[in-house]
Every structure is written in structure tokens, then in C-alpha cells.
Amino acid sequence: MDDQARIMQSIGGVSLAGHSVQGGMPLPPPHGHDGTDGDGRKQDIGDILHQIMTITDQSLDEAQAKKHGLNCHRMKPALFSVLCEIKEKTGLSIRGAQEEDPPDPQLMRLDNMLLAEGVAGPEKGGGSAAAAAAAAASGGAADNSIEHSDYRAKLTQIRQIYHTELEKYEQACNEFTTHVMNLLREQSRTRPISPKEIERMVGIIHRKFSSIQMQLKQSTCEAVMILRSRFLDARRKRRNFSKQATEILNEYFYSHLSNPYPSEEAKEELAKKCSITVSQVSNWFGNKRIRYKKNIGKFQEEANLYAAKTAVNAAHAAAAAVQNSQANSPTTPNSGSSGSFSLPNTGDMFLSMQSLNGDSYQGAQVDTLRHVISQTAGYNDALAGNTMYSPHGLNANGGWQDARTPSSVISPTEGPGSVHSDTSN
DNA sequence: CCCCATGATTCAAT
DNA sequence: ATTGAATCATGGGG
Numbered sequence: 001m002d003d004q005a006r007i008m009q010s011i012g013g014v015s016l017a018g019h020s021v022q023g024g025m026p027l028p029p030p031h032g033h034d035g036t037d038g039d040g041r042k043q044d045i046g047d048i049l050h051q052i053m054t055i056t057d058q059s060l061d062e063a064q065a066k067k068h069g070l071n072c073h074r075m076k077p078a079l080f081s082v083l084c085e086i087k088e089k090t091g092l093s094i095r096g097a098q099e100e101d102p103p104d105p106q107l108m109r110l111d112n113m114l115l116a117e118g119v120a121g122p123e124k125g126g127g128s129a130a131a132a133a134a135a136a137a138s139g140g141a142a143d144n145s146i147e148h149s150d151y152r153a154k155l156t157q158i159r160q161i162y163h164t165e166l167e168k169y170e171q172a173c174n175e176f177t178t179h180v181m182n183l184l185r186e187q188s189r190t191r192p193i194s195p196k197e198i199e200r201m202v203g204i205i206h207r208k209f210s211s212i213q214m215q216l217k218q219s220t221c222e223a224v225m226i227l228r229s230r231f232l233d234a235r236r237k238r239r240n241f242s243k244q245a246t247e248i249l250n251e252y253f254y255s256h257l258s259n260p261y262p263s264e265e266a267k268e269e270l271a272k273k274c275s276i277t278v279s280q281v282s283n284w285f286g287n288k289r290i291r292y293k294k295n296i297g298k299f300q301e302e303a304n305l306y307a308a309k310t311a312v313n314a315a316h317a318a319a320a321a322v323q324n325s326q327a328n329s330p331t332t333p334n335s336g337s338s339g340s341f342s343l344p345n346t347g348d349m350f351l352s353m354q355s356l357n358g359d360s361y362q363g364a365q366v367d368t369l370r371h372v373i374s375q376t377a378g379y380n381d382a383l384a385g386n387t388m389y390s391p392h393g394l395n396a397n398g399g400w401q402d403a404r405t406p407s408s409v410i411s412p413t414e415g416p417g418s419v420h421s422d423t424s425n
Numbered sequence: 426c427c428c429c430a431t432g433a434t435t436c437a438a439t
Numbered sequence: 440a441t442t443g444a445a446t447c448a449t450g451g452g453g
Contacts, residue, residue: 436443
């Protein structure tokens with residue numbers, strides 16, 4: 001009502017002279033209709049304005065009819081231009097038109113995050129790749145396949161919800177915008193509305209909707225964060241490897257005891273065999289080395305066990321190899337895992353141990369064999385005086401091989417015989 | 426509930 | 440980047 005009064009007042013202050021008044025008036029004549037011509041006009045205008053102001057209070061049909069009536073009113077062109085003038089003066093049409101929305105930093109942050117998490121952005125392919133990248137980037141590099149796929153599934157779910165919601169909002173926004181634009185266009189026939197204003201209105205609507213979208217993005221981010229933390233928590237949980245996997249790892253470890261540092265390729269192969277990740281293999285070997293070194297005595301039995309195992313395997317393989325080809329040299333290059341420094345000496349030792357054992361091993365399993373022999377040699381050393389390890393023990397670095405030396409001293413009770421008998425596990 | 430084994434993480438050294 | 444060492448945290452056996 002305040003507005004109405006104000007407009008009425010301003011109308012009064014603007015000259016209407018010069019505007020021709022023509023045509024009949026289909027509306028009921030204003031009450032108390034007497035007085036001068038000017039008075040009559042004022043009354044007329046006041047009446048029209050009153051109708052315009054109250055048009056929203058009426059039912060649609062009623063309003064429609066009245067609108068039509070107003071459009072045909074003889075005073076309409078005059079009123080229209082007057083309103084334009086008022087608007088021009090009050091600067092209503094320009095105000096705020098210039099405020100272009102500056103990129104909201106928070107929105108940008110959310111967008112970037114969603115993009116990085118693989119929720120926003122291109123379709124599935126890129127999304128899962130981004131998810132994998134995010135998972136790999138977060139702490140270490142462990143990508144447990146089971147939990148990873150679970151994570152991905154959940155992320156996809158979030159992604160889908162996000163996109164459907166986003167689409168819904170987009171659609172609603174468009175619908176609403178067109179609706180408002182139509183409305184404004186229609187209204188522009190009765191009141192002055194410039195295209196700029198429509199544009200501005202659209203901008204306002206879009207801003208409103210984008211703020212809703214931001215809420216959506218925010219909650220999506222939260223969901224992803226929760227999922228991430230849960231995923232990481234789950235990953236942190238320790239699950240023992242399968243017995244088979246441990247066996248494979250131990251086999252490798254004890255058959256490369258002289259240099260238990262698997263190459264990247266070896267790690268990959270072990271990982272594949274054990275169905276664990278490469279980083280888990282690295283962890284395992286890291287832990288194993290340190291724990292073995294810390295307490296060799298404790299692992300002696302295990303070492304013997306796996307030594308025996310590999311010996312059996314190697315013997316079989318060697319036997320097969322011997323049958324297949326007699327021409328192999330006993331110093332055939334081994335499987336690449338032995339350290340560069342240990343080869344020249346171990347070659348000699350290998351030969352000497354061959355004669356010690358009375359077996360003739362040939363073929364591809366030289367490294368394994370070497371270990372088996374060195375194991376048995378260790379026990380022999382313990383009994384015989386322990387000189388066998390010094391060339392093998394490699395003073396080159398001191399680190400790992402030092403730890404082996406005591407192993408030859410430990411447990412003289414356990415001999416090669418008992419090794420073979422103790423394969424119950 | 427305690428204890429130990431074990432996978433994972435962290436941090437410094439190289 | 441890889442490794443060693445210390446440490447954390449959990450699972451499982453007693």
C-alpha cells in the first residue's frame with residue numbers, strides 16, 4: 001500500500017498535459033463522478049491505477065478480463081509513458097543491472113573438489129579414473145581391489161544422485177525462468193519492462209538456483225568426504241594375507257635370503273600371485289627383513305621349512321631340466337634377484353657346495369639352489385667352523401648380510417634331516 | 426582380557 | 440624413491 005500511495009503521488013507530480021485522451025471506457029464509472037474535466041481525468045487515472053494495483057488480488061479469470069480491459073483503456077498509452085518516465089527518474093531499470101556475479105570462491109572450491117573426486121566432470125571413464133587417482137594419491141599407494149571397487153561403487157552412486165539432482169535443478173530453473181519471462185513479457189504490455197530488466201530478473205533467478213545448487217554441491221562434497229574417510233579407515237584395518245600368499249612371499253624371501261630385495265618386476269609378479277598389491281608386497285618385505293634381522297633365531301625354523309620346500313621344488317625342476325637339456329652350464333645366470341656383488345663369490349661357493357652335497361644341480365633354478373645349499377652349509381659351518389659365509393656375507397654393505405652370520409651359529413640341533421621331516425605345515 | 430603376530434603407517438636417512 | 444626402524448592398530452589364540 002505504501003508503494004501504491006507513492007506512485008499515486010508521483011503520478012500527480014508528473015504532467016499529463018499533451019497526452020490525448022480518447023476512446024471509450026469499458027469500465028464502470030468512478031464513484032462520485034462530478035467536477036471539472038481535470039478532476040475527472042484524475043479520477044480516471046486513479047481508478048485505473050487502483051485496478052492495476054489490485055489486479056493481483058483477484059482470481060485469474062477476473063484478472064484476465066480486467067487486464068484486457070485495462071489494455072484497451074483510452075488512458076493506457078498515456079499512463080504507460082508516464083510510468084516509463086517515473087521509472088527512468090527513479091533509476092529502477094538500471095539499478096543492479098551491472099552487478100555481474102563474480103566467481104564465488106567457495107563455489108569454485110566445491111567445483112574443483114567435485115572434479116578432483118570424479119563426481120563432477122566427464123562421464124564414467126574419467127570419473128573412475130579420477131577416483132582411482134584420488135585414492136592412490138591419498139596416503140601411500142595401496143589400492144586394495146575389493147575395497148577399492150566398493151569405494152568406486154559408492155562414489156558412482158553419489159555421482160548419479162548428484163547429477164540427477166543437478167539436472168532437476170537445472171530443469172526447474174529453466175522452467176521457472178521461462179515462466180517468469182513470459183509473465184514479464186505479458187506484463188510489459190501494461191507496465192514498462194525493458195529487456196534489461198528481464199535479463200536482470202533472470203539473473204536473480206539463476207543466482208537463487210545456483211545457491212541451491214551450491215548446497216547440493218556442498219552436501220555431495222560432504223558425502224564424498226565421509227565415504228573417503230570410511231574407505232581409508234577400512235583400508236587401515238589389518239587383514240591377514242591368505243596362507244597361500246604368505247607362503248609365496250616366504251618362499252621368495254627365504255630363497256633370496258642373500259638379497260631379499262625383490263625388483264619391481266618381482267614385486268609385481270609376487271603381488272599378482274598373492275592377489276595383493278605391490279605396495280603390500282613392499283610392506284611385507286620391509287617388515288620381514290626387519291623382523292627377521294631382529295630375531296633370526298625365531299625365524300630359523302621357518303627358514304628351514306621354506307628352504308626345504310624350495311629345495312624339493314628345485315630338485316624337481318632341476319631333474320626336469322636335466323632331462324630336457326644336458327648342455328647347460330652350471331653357472332647359468334640366475335633369476336636376477338641376487339645382488340650384483342654376491343654373484344662372483346657365490347658362483348664358487350655354489351660349485352663347492354655342489355660337490356659337498358654330492359648332487360649335481362643344473363638348470364634354471366640356480367638361485368634357489370644356491371640358497372638351499374647355503375642353508376645346509378650354514379649348519380655345516382656351525383659344526384665345522386664357520387668360514388663358508390664370509391664370502392657370501394658380503395662385507396660390501398655390511399647391512400643385511402651381517403645379520404646372517406649369527407644364523408649359522410644358531411640351532412646346531414636342527415640339521416638338514418630334520419628340515420625335511422618337518423614339513424607338516 | 427592379555428599377549429603376540431602381523432599388516433600398515435610414519436619418519437628419518439640415503 | 441627406497442629402505443630401516445619405530446610405532447600403531449587389529450586379529451586371533453590362550
